[in-house]
Amino acid sequence: MLTIAKQNIRTVTLDDIDAISRLEEASFKDPYPSYFLSELARDNPETFLVLTVNNEILGYGVVDHWEDHDHLISIAVRPDSRRKGFGEALLVELEKRLSKERLLRLEVRQSNLTAIHLYSKRGFTKTGLVEGYYGDGENAIIMEKRLVKEPLVES
Numbered sequence: 001m002l003t004i005a006k007q008n009i010r011t012v013t014l015d016d017i018d019a020i021s022r023l024e025e026a027s028f029k030d031p032y033p034s035y036f037l038s039e040l041a042r043d044n045p046e047t048f049l050v051l052t053v054n055n056e057i058l059g060y061g062v063v064d065h066w067e068d069h070d071h072l073i074s075i076a077v078r079p080d081s082r083r084k085g086f087g088e089a090l091l092v093e094l095e096k097r098l099s100k101e102r103l104l105r106l107e108v109r110q111s112n113l114t115a116i117h118l119y120s121k122r123g124f125t126k127t128g129l130v131e132g133y134y135g136d137g138e139n140a141i142i143m144e145k146r147l148v149k150e151p152l153v154e155s
């Protein structure tokens with residue numbers, strides 16, 4: 001019988017950090033070092049999520065709680081597993097776990113149209129630009145979304 005692999009989204013453990021570091025390195029010009037990923041995992045036990053298929057980590061996303069808003073620090077899907085809905089599934093699950101009526105904010109490279117499409121699809125809007133934000137001088141676009149409670153559906 002053919003078994004179709006099912007994605008699973010769960011909270012991170014410190015044992016996941018090596019696999020997440022590899023994913024970071026495959027995904028970003030300026031990947032976060034593993035000690036920083038470990039700190040994020042310790043500080044955000046509910047909002048550092050990994051997406052697995054057959055127990056293999058194919059994606060991750062982390063939101064850190066800042067004083068006046070929640071901040072999407074990073075989200076990435078392994079290059080060979082993109083365009084299958086995994087990035088969006090991670091973002092949807094992260095949003096569900098955040099307290100409502102808080103602002104969710106992020107920075108994204110101006111050239112990263114793929115990620116900008118994903119965030120726009122999820123209702124983020126561009127609210128600013130930081131010139132030369134990244135190490136190589138590229139500008140960052142700031143995007144924000146105000147989370148709202150899902151309306152109750154009468155049965």
Ligand SMILES: CC(C)(COP(=O)(O)OP(=O)(O)OC[C@H]1O[C@@H](n2cnc3c(N)ncnc32)[C@H](O)[C@@H]1OP(=O)(O)O)[C@@H](O)C(=O)NCCC(=O)NCCS
Nearest residue numbers: 027075076077082083084085086087088108114115117118
């Ligand atoms: C951004 C990223 C996480 C998206 O993950 P993904 O699993 O491939 O995305 P999904 O399959 O869930 O796509 C969801 C939406 O994102 C957008 N999108 C994804 N890939 C896209 C592409 N190549 N071109 C244009 N839009 C794209 C689309 O709006 C898509 O919705 P649609 O399928 O209805 O068109 C992934 O490309 C990635 O890891 N990139 C490198 C890391 C990165 O840049 N992270 C963001 C840092 S700010």
